[in-house]
Amino acid sequence: MDLKPLLEAVLFVAEEPLPADKIAEITGAAVRDVRFCLEILQREYQASDRGLQVMNIARGYQLATKPEAAATVEKLSREENRYTLSQAALETLGIIAWRQPVTRVDIEVIRGVKPDGVLDTLLKRRFIRVVGRKDVPGRPILYGTTREFLRYFGLKDLSELPAPATKG
Amino acid sequence: MDLKPLLEAVLFVAEEPLPADKIAEITGAAVRDVRFCLEILQREYQASDRGLQVMNIARGYQLATKPEAAATVEKLSREENRYTLSQAALETLGIIAWRQPVTRVDIEVIRGVKPDGVLDTLLKRRFIRVVGRKDVPGRPILYGTTREFLRYFGLKDLSELPAPATKG
């Protein structure tokens, strides 16, 4: 099978955005060729008679439905309950995303509540991860966001995070 | 969005083979139009520069990778896919599929072994189901195959059951 159809199959099966180098590794092709074919594939899917798109998110490529199909596709996945993030989780995630790396105490200072349970949740959902330890007494753990966080919110990278109105 | 790209998006999102009437219901299009567009889509995907295919299995349509991509795509998929049915399960399933509806005893007569454990496995995997009771003393349970059976073996419907080489 040629590289382009192979890439189509790989993107179809992948459960998360795949970086070009990962795809190259799987297919045994050169990264340059992979990028080239992906771009062609991307352009082909842009045609108005296609219902899917090759998205470029979280530093990887992912096959997804086009937004115009959303209303119809929603009907199909209505039964498929999505986990929604709690308000607390969203707030905490926001703090981590904009202020990373942050410690538990940094978050507590901003939100006024101990974030322990929420942090655990976010860690388990792989939205955040331990990125190191702060060089202060007690060496508290530092948290940062993950690729899964970018993927979930459809962001290409952290620079795409919208600037918050107030930085307080 | 036109019907064809919409169908592509719907097939992409669906987790199992979708019958044409279900797709018609979701898209609000006529079943006839759905069938027509699906056939076009199916033919388009047949092109050698495509890595996917629109399969016609278990009385429905499903988007899947082409077999030629298997070696590459396998590297991405979970191990569960490598799990295959035991010989005993296949034999029992064969008897049920070809001779349905059948009772436990019918299977025992052919295989020479009590099928209890195997039947449980097949029921749990939803390959078979109880279709009724036989009108003889003791009213034994009758078993038949399911859509999941067709899907697993890539069959369109029961008429597609391959005929064994020798009929004995």
Added chain:
Amino acid sequence: MPVFEGPFALLFHLIEQAEVDICNIQIAEITAQYLAYLHELRELNLDVAVEFLVMAATLLKLKSKKLLPGMKPSADEAEETAPLISSEEELVQRLLEYRYFQTVAKELRLCEQEQKRVFVRSPGGKTMLVNPSAAEAAGAGGLSCLLSAFQQLLSRHEALPREVETDELSVSDKMKQVLKKLAGHRDGLDFRELFLERPSVTAIIVTFFALLELIRRRKISVWQDRPFGLLICKRNAF
């Protein structure tokens, strides 16, 4: 020592070894070989399944019937058991049928292998979605009731003094633990039973995610016996 799943498999092996056609088997010969195999199993202290013994008796009966043509097979067969083989022709017929379904199984194996080369998108892969069929099995709002039960549990927990968190289990460890616990309760188990030992918040969350993952993988079902009633978890025993 080869292992055979049933008496037909063994008979088949013996017939193939003797290189005779099924229709031309010598009942005396095949019976002798069959009994010799069972004898060997006994020598090795291996269990001989009852089906093998029934077949041995049948073969012996067929053999003696040949010597004494007037003997009739016993007619008292229980309702729920397979009828005994009463003639050599019937034995041959059964063997042929058995062989037929061996080839059927082979055909199915080919279909299976072909289908293994075709991949579909894994359920819930792209976004963390709960399996619709699992959600259906869970009844209306199965997941949302799990969530609210979980939140109640957490809020109840917040009222308790905090504990030191020690040796936390991973979600996959917890999944195994939950499955093991549910294995002992075939009719299902109250959701709260899974959180009995006043767990830490992390342990509650780990258990919760273990439950979600088990639902997603169709290993367990969760449902409510009535609105706002008990939440029951049950293992799907694959």
